[in-house]
Amino acid sequence: MVTADRVAGELTFTSRHPEALHGFIELDPRTLDTPAGVAQGLRALAEFEAFSASLRALLVDRQNQHVADQPLEGRKGQPERLGGDVAHAAAVSEIAALQNTSEAAAARTLNFSVALVNTHPALHEALAAGDITESHARAVVDQAATLPERVAEAFGIEALARLRTRKGRIRTPGEFRAVVRDLRERLHPESITRRREAAREDRRVWLQPDEDGMCVLSALLPAETARAAYERIDGAARAARDRDGEHRTLQQLRADVLLQLCLTGHGGEGPLSGEAPLSGEAPQSGESIPSLEQLLSRVTAEVVVHIPLAVALGASDDVAHLDGYGVIDATTARLLAAAAPTWQRLFTDDEGVPVKLGRSTYRPPAGLVRFIQYRDGTCVVPGCTAAARRSEIDHTIEWQDGGATDAENLALLCTKHHALKSLAVFRLRRSVPDHGGRQIGEPPKVSGELVWKSLLGEEYPAEPADRTHILGPRSPAPTAVPAAPPACTSGASDPPPF
Incomplete structure (x- = not known):
């Protein structure tokens, strides 16, 4: 049992930022002694959470x-970026x-805070007073967002009543x-037909x-098409469930039917047994549904798996890494590797990848691109998880400012953060500046850790994705990369050793 004496020192909140939030909040330890006291404490805390939400919206x-x-205005000569709404994009990044x-x-x-205030x-006043919760406020703001201003x-006001x-x-x-949703339907000045089209x-x-x-x-689809698609999937799954020897549940069969349609482009078992595709038709009554292992062998989209060599060769059952997801087990990784038509291998600079091109070229070649994508993993902006395949390679020191096309001057940025940097609204720099001493024509030096500086002056460390569970401890050398682990994709290079 947790006693009041034990938690007495944990019942007082004082902000770590007293210059912004003064005073303290304290829970009377005697509140814990009776059910009525605990109930009062929970009610009081709910009111405080509502007030806190109203204050956050204001800030x-x-x-x-x-x-x-x-x-x-950003850097001169740059085309319009981010749909022209640079301020909103910058504000989102600041808040994130x-x-x-x-x-x-x-x-x-x-969006919620601006609309609420x-x-x-x-509604904002009711939240500050503790009369409603943040969830109540969001219910109104979400529905009102689709109404004319x-x-x-x-x-x-009508919803609050x-x-x-x-x-x-x-x-x-x-x-x-x-x-509130029903109220919106009745009061909306536009017809449901127009709203549905939008x-x-x-x-x-x-x-x-x-x-x-x-x-x-997940998918957000028009109701009638989504319902029709589900009926097709459900019908095929129910038909397959009635086959002799079928042990999968109905839920599992629905999932496997969906995978079959997505991965093979048809719903029958034709291509898996050498027959022609069925042009997107769902399986007919009496047709079998391929197993999950068979479907895995039919993966045709590019799938990038980073596999330690020992795992790929079966000498270890350690984990591997699936791009866009995370850690996967060794068995699944080997199945994907075996199904890959070709492998791509990442080499160190000693083995041929040109990681230092200086000012000889602006665009990095394919080998260097693969190196940067593998090294960084995601957009390097803190908190951004945009995968390497959806990110762009950026010169930390801009090319027009003398930056070189070298690995230590290249980093992955998602489309949005790349645009903010290109406009000089946000900045990516090294923590140790170049203090000069360069010869005429010598490019700026690159040193120190990456730092992301926001429009309002906040600074955060920018770093590659942590892949120590796959790569082992990172080498201090910026161009270091494991000599052997292959990244399995549909691409070019060595065939799998299976």
Whole structure:
């Protein structure tokens, strides 16, 4: 049992930034002694969390204004970037770095905060008073975001009036969201037909890593097409379940049908047994569904797997690394390696990869590109997880400023952060500056650790993805790379040794 005496020293909160947040908050230790005391403490904490959320929204909105007040012309001669909305892109990056969160989460926080403070002042006041939770506020702001600006505030006030049930109970966030959604449908000045056409433009597919070598593949699709696709998948799975000897569950069969359609372009077992494809048709009644291992052998898209040589040769069952996901087991890695038509191998500079090209060329050759992608793994901006294949190679010291096409002067940046750097809105530099002493015509020196400096002057260490579990401890030499581990992709070079 946790006693009040044991946790007494943990019941007081004092900010580490007293210049910004004064005073302290203390929980009376006697609150822990009775159920009624604990209940009161939880109610008080819920009110404080609501106040904290309202304060965060205010601060985020103010930071957004500070970004907008900065000169954003950027470097002269650069084309328009980021859809012309450089201020919003810069503000999102500022918030992401300050709160140590992803850019997607920071964008949601920024959009919510700006709308709450400026469009829904009554909602903001209710949150500050502890009358509603942040989830209640988000339910209103999310639904109002699709309304014309002229009616959004009035909609928020009307929604707030429906916070309580007829008997006075405050609706849970889930209940309140359903009420607000229905209210939006009734009050929206545009027809549902026009809104549906606009919503169709937002259709998308995304991938979210999960635990133990799994991922969640999600899609936002028009209702009628998504329903039809699910019915086809479900029908094929149910038909296959009735076959003799089939031991997979219905859920597993649905997943395998979807994989078969995506990976082979058809739903039948034709190509797996040498027959012609079925042109996207779902499996017919009585047809078998390939096993997961068979489907894995049909992977035709480029899949990059970083495998230690001992694992590839079967001498070790240590882990490997799948680009865009993370650690995978040795057995799966060897299956992918065996199925790859060719391998690509990364060499050290002693074995032929030109990692120092100086000023002889602006664009790095393919070997150097592979080296940088493997070394950095993701965009080097702190908190950004954009994979190497979706990032661009950038000269830390710009080419037009004398920067060389050398490994130590190249780094991966995602499209957005590359644009912010190219516009000189954000800056990527080395912690040890070049103090001069160069001969005429000599390029600037590159030394020290990478530092990412934001528009408002905040600085953060920029570094490659941590791959010590695959590469072992990183060498201090910036051009060091393991001599043997191959990166298995569909590409060119040596055949697998299987």
